[in-house]
Amino acid sequence: MKAVVQREYGSADVLHLQEVDRPPMSANSVLVRVRAASVHAGDWHLMRGDPFLLRFIYGGIHRPKITILGSDVAGEVDAVGQAVRQFKPGDPVFADLTECGFGAFAEYVSVPESALVLKPENLTFAEAATVPVSGLSALQGLRDVGQLQAGERVLIKGAAGGVGSFAVQIAKALGAEVTGVCSPHKQEVVRKLGADEVMDYDQAVHQAPRFDLILDTAAYRSVFASLAVLKPGGRYVMVGGAMPYFFQVLLLGSLMSALSGRRVKSLVCQPNSKDLTLLKDWIERGTIYPYVDRTYPLEQVPDAIHALEQRQVCGKVAISIGSAPYSPLCQGHASATASHLARD
Numbered sequence: 001m002k003a004v005v006q007r008e009y010g011s012a013d014v015l016h017l018q019e020v021d022r023p024p025m026s027a028n029s030v031l032v033r034v035r036a037a038s039v040h041a042g043d044w045h046l047m048r049g050d051p052f053l054l055r056f057i058y059g060g061i062h063r064p065k066i067t068i069l070g071s072d073v074a075g076e077v078d079a080v081g082q083a084v085r086q087f088k089p090g091d092p093v094f095a096d097l098t099e100c101g102f103g104a105f106a107e108y109v110s111v112p113e114s115a116l117v118l119k120p121e122n123l124t125f126a127e128a129a130t131v132p133v134s135g136l137s138a139l140q141g142l143r144d145v146g147q148l149q150a151g152e153r154v155l156i157k158g159a160a161g162g163v164g165s166f167a168v169q170i171a172k173a174l175g176a177e178v179t180g181v182c183s184p185h186k187q188e189v190v191r192k193l194g195a196d197e198v199m200d201y202d203q204a205v206h207q208a209p210r211f212d213l214i215l216d217t218a219a220y221r222s223v224f225a226s227l228a229v230l231k232p233g234g235r236y237v238m239v240g241g242a243m244p245y246f247f248q249v250l251l252l253g254s255l256m257s258a259l260s261g262r263r264v265k266s267l268v269c270q271p272n273s274k275d276l277t278l279l280k281d282w283i284e285r286g287t288i289y290p291y292v293d294r295t296y297p298l299e300q301v302p303d304a305i306h307a308l309e310q311r312q313v314c315g316k317v318a319i320s321i322g323s324a325p326y327s328p329l330c331q332g333h334a335s336a337t338a339s340h341l342a343r344d
């Protein structure tokens, strides 16, 4: 099969389209014929082996042990192991592969049955592949770590990013009043995603302390500056951004909470099929939808990662594989996106 393979750490130049063997299957696994994948920030961190800690976590200090990246997958069941009960060949499925070895940048991937969920019926494979990692992170960051309640005011930093574009919609679905923070030229999209108020990163640190919760997917400035716009007793959830700030909160969150009078915590997303099923249900009911900015073919995974690293993307980037429809650089052309925005 064809796959985008990485044998060393570095820039997108280390990624090469190659012929490799199909992945082995076990009794509990499902061989998925990949129709689409998507790219997110974690892909380029793994590609670069940066921060270095990732090399310890994923087991390749000098060279990557994970040679085929890609943590979001949507495709069709090709074959099932003898113990698999829930799926049969031909079923359309999607999954977060973060805790099952990655490998979505390929024509086939072997996935534990427990990680798979039937694809939302109203999404294309490319759209569905943009949901798992970003949607689950947004859901768990707001609902579980952030304990968001209906009627509360939430500030979402990086609202035009992958996680942020889902977070805006999920926070609205949970009954919150949403302020989205993003680059000025992306503000219109964030408004259309449902934000009640939109501002840029400078404005966000000059607000009165009026927010109950901050979901920070773009922590590229002092966390203490963000805490100042939270009400006393408010909650700050670190999702990602610059690594020094991420590790500051991960390691010193309790101390920062004591010093600031706000609760400071980090998200560590836990992929699971129950939450992915909840996202599927919301998508099928039209409560949330993936905002797909553009789609690339498998051989252009390096370009897709480059575009994301360069902050050119609004929402998500999909990778189409095999016969899935390919729409080059079509801004917001995904059907779910177009139909949802057309309702405005």
Ligand SMILES: NC(=O)c1ccc[n+]([C@@H]2O[C@H](COP(=O)([O-])OP(=O)(O)OC[C@H]3O[C@@H](n4cnc5c(N)ncnc54)[C@H](OP(=O)(O)O)[C@@H]3O)[C@@H](O)[C@H]2O)c1
Pocket (backbone or CB within 6 Å): 040, 041, 042, 045, 133, 134, 137, 158, 159, 160, 161, 162, 163, 164, 181, 182, 183, 186, 217, 218, 220, 238, 239, 240, 241, 242, 266, 267, 268, 269, 308, 311, 313, 314, 315
């Ligand atoms: N903790 C977890 O379990 C978990 C799970 C998923 C992701 N993450 C992390 O969360 C972060 C967001 O992920 P994502 O998939 O949403 O990423 P993404 O799609 O690349 O979005 C990141 C957003 O940050 C904004 N941003 C603001 N200042 C920036 C700067 N100086 N450099 C780069 N971007 C900047 C971007 O700009 P604009 O305002 O211009 O759009 C972009 O919208 C990443 O660090 C990722 O590794 C963590």
